[in-house]
Amino acid sequence: MIVRSLSDVPAVEWGSGTSHRLLTEQDGMGFTVCETLVRQGTSSALQYLGHLEACYCIGGSGEVVTTDGTRHKIKTGTIYALDKNDAHHLIASDDEDLLLVSVFSPALRGDEKHSLSDDGFSRY
Numbered sequence: 001m002i003v004r005s006l007s008d009v010p011a012v013e014w015g016s017g018t019s020h021r022l023l024t025e026q027d028g029m030g031f032t033v034c035e036t037l038v039r040q041g042t043s044s045a046l047q048y049l050g051h052l053e054a055c056y057c058i059g060g061s062g063e064v065v066t067t068d069g070t071r072h073k074i075k076t077g078t079i080y081a082l083d084k085n086d087a088h089h090l091i092a093s094d095d096e097d098l099l100l101v102s103v104f105s106p107a108l109r110g111d112e113k114h115s116l117s118d119d120g121f122s123r124y
Contacts, residue, residue, distance in 0.1 A: 024110035059099035
């Protein structure tokens with residue numbers, strides 16, 4: 001059995017916020033669970049080519065925007081799943097942080113960091 005608290009794992013700065021990676025590849029579960037904070041007013045172009053991701057909002061609000069411009073409002077109680085390794089923009093609202101529980105399959109090593117830039121989608 002694995003029992004772990006947020007205070008047991010360091011926050012990983014990923015560019016527009018932090019990620020506490022509560023379960024990683026070394027735990028042998030086959031998936032990763034993170035608490036992900038997206039700082040208010042930020043926008044990140046993201047795509048995970050080697051991982052599927054689902055995010056469940058537990059606080060705050062924002063949007064996920066697809067490459068065709070479709071906007072999906074995110075608020076507490078909303079889940080979104082990137083079931084096709086979808087490129088997307090993750091945007092936190094201007095007035096509050098966005099707090100997510102993120103699940104990745106297969107598992108992350110735990111030390112991955114984004115390379116956010118204006119010229120493309122950050123990938124790992």
